[in-house]
Amino acid sequence: MANIVTSQTRIANRAFILLGSTERIDSVNDPSPLALQVKDLWHESRRQILVAHPWNCAIRRARLDRAGSVPAFGYSAQFLLPSDNLRWLPWVTGDCEWFEGEEEGGFILSNEAGPLNIRYIADIEDVTAWSAHVQLLMAYRLAWDLCESATQISGNVDEARIAYEGQDGRGGYLAEARRLDGMATGRRANDSARAGSRWLDGYAGGRRPPGVW
Template sequence: MSMATGVSICSNALLMLGAQTINDFNDQLNLDRAKLCANLYPTVRDDMLRQHPWNCCIKRAVLAPDAAAPAFGYEHAFELPADFMRVLEVGTAGQQIDYLVEGRSIQANTTVLELRYVFRNEVESTWDSSLVKLVTLAMAAVLAYPVTQSAALQQSLGQELEQEKRRARAVDGQEDPPQMLGDERLLASRFGSYW
């Protein structure tokens, strides 16, 4: 794990652009850059966290139904956790259930909902170093034009960001065991073994 913070990620992005760093998001000496970072960082962070199920940003929760049932379609609604960003799995492994995400709730025909999800991990020191590097590069790409007035630099950093995303996702995904998708009987029949 890293010793990163939101401020250190933004400062490193500024360094990549050849600009002076900030000490915090209210830095009076570099107020313009600090305000720019404070405004852009939460959006960039959340976007990067939502794009991929980073192992350091996954949680599980067991949700109880809300008192009020949906008007139609499903029997129960379940309020999503406050730090929820993206559904990964609903139901226990191998036993998926039908559900629908609407607004800040999940609707399903069950009385208890097991949820595996991407959460808004705002503790950067718990992030994988690849994710820290990726968010730093994303901040540099977003800050490039406002700080340097160079569209070419912004485009170059955007291309580097896309390459880094592929690498970081591959590294993160290698830690997970292979998962079976769909009906295992179909796969078995394809290879000649029937149940």
């Protein structure tokens, strides 16, 4: 299995290449200013890409038992989400696992007796467990974040952003990564990332927040 630090270093150096920079690091654990900047940005950049789409490599399943405490009002029960949860993926209405509920404060609130069977995006820190397109997406995201950072790495911020997320709904590696990931998804009609969630469907008359797939 590939070494985690080596894989992180390769992703960071790919980000420098995408920026057109000749800078390189030998390891993300180097004490050099550039490596330290990568480490400062890594955690949030990683979480940004993981929540951007229900990547197959980051989806996990869990069975949640009813918590001892109950909500102050509105629901009769609450269920503690896994500690590595980044984003709950509600079931589609009509699915055999579907239930009515909403996420608040690290819990799912519901009137169900439980246990609840859920799918969610996990906070996967081991980049060697990511698919190749998610690793490359991390390089694009890191390039954008490094371009905005205090190191002033050469590269235009707008160009880095467009390379990552595209413009006017077109282009950008994020769209390509989503397409590649979708090709490995068997239940395409069951779009659990979109339906059955008040959080996703309740924004401003049904409009989803920016960056949510």
